[in-house]
Amino acid sequence: MASYHRVLQVLGRSVNQKSVECDYDIHPWDILINGERWAGKVRLVGFVDAFFVICYSGDSRFEHGIVVYKDDDAIRTTLLGAEVKAEDIGLDAINEDKTKAPEDAKPPRYFRFESDKGGLDYRITSLGHPIGLKTEYARSSLRRYDIKLRKGRDRVMKKRIRRGVTQHDLFDLMHDALRLGVISHAELIGTIVGKTIGGSALEDVAGKYVDALAGAKGSKNLSLSGERV
Incomplete structure (x- = not known):
């Protein structure tokens, strides 16, 4: 083997x-x-x-x-491509809200x-x-x-x-994008910050956070202050 x-x-x-x-x-x-x-x-x-x-x-x-x-996007895509229903394998949605109309329901x-x-x-x-x-x-x-x-x-x-x-939250994803070189600093600010939290009090904080990560890019020992154990 x-x-x-x-x-x-x-x-x-x-x-x-x-x-x-x-x-x-x-x-x-x-x-x-x-x-x-x-x-x-x-x-x-x-x-x-x-x-x-x-x-x-x-x-x-x-x-x-x-x-x-x-x-979760990969999970939904995999289930759809295999034509397998989540409930058939005992996989329950954790955000199901039966009070909402189907067109208003989140993925x-x-x-x-x-x-x-x-x-x-x-x-x-x-x-x-x-x-x-x-x-x-x-x-x-x-x-x-x-x-x-x-x-x-x-x-x-x-x-x-x-x-x-575990899944990565917003700040983890920002860290991942810079660490892995998926998108540039400017693209990250324009997409994640602008669309997700643009106009909020978090924008300046997120911008400074990204600046700090960009300055340390290349280090294998970056740590996140919000990490939990």
Whole structure:
């Protein structure tokens, strides 16, 4: 069997990409996947839009693994393309409002992240599927995943794991755009700030925040003051 690095490469991913948020070995007793505990070594590799949980042996021999999607647009697109209804796999929208007319309803959001207050665990519910050395998967492989994950052994690890398994908020996305070089400073101000919070008291704050990030662009050790563990 190939290494898990090869499996990630087939899926267009690498632990060396800028979009990697965390890349840690997880003790098997620190993670439950749909109530099951995997035997063997477990690796958690988190990206901006998804994260992978991989079981491996030896140095990096791939045994089995899953991808879990964090981006709700990707989740909706995947379900639509596979012609799978969320309710058929037990995936519930977390923002459903039955009091609103269909034309006023917001797009459904399925990704759920919970942090036990004062506790030791994160709980994630989302759409995913098993992975392997292929790029196409049967629609029947799509399923809901409920993951219970220990937060981490130290403060740095907690921050990295949290960023790896949760969706990014507005300021996280601003940081991502500059860090990954997706759009320029001017484009970011014109689109995110102008359209999302333009004209509000947050505009100056956001502008200064982006200026600070742009000045530090290229550093691999940028930290966000709003990060939580």
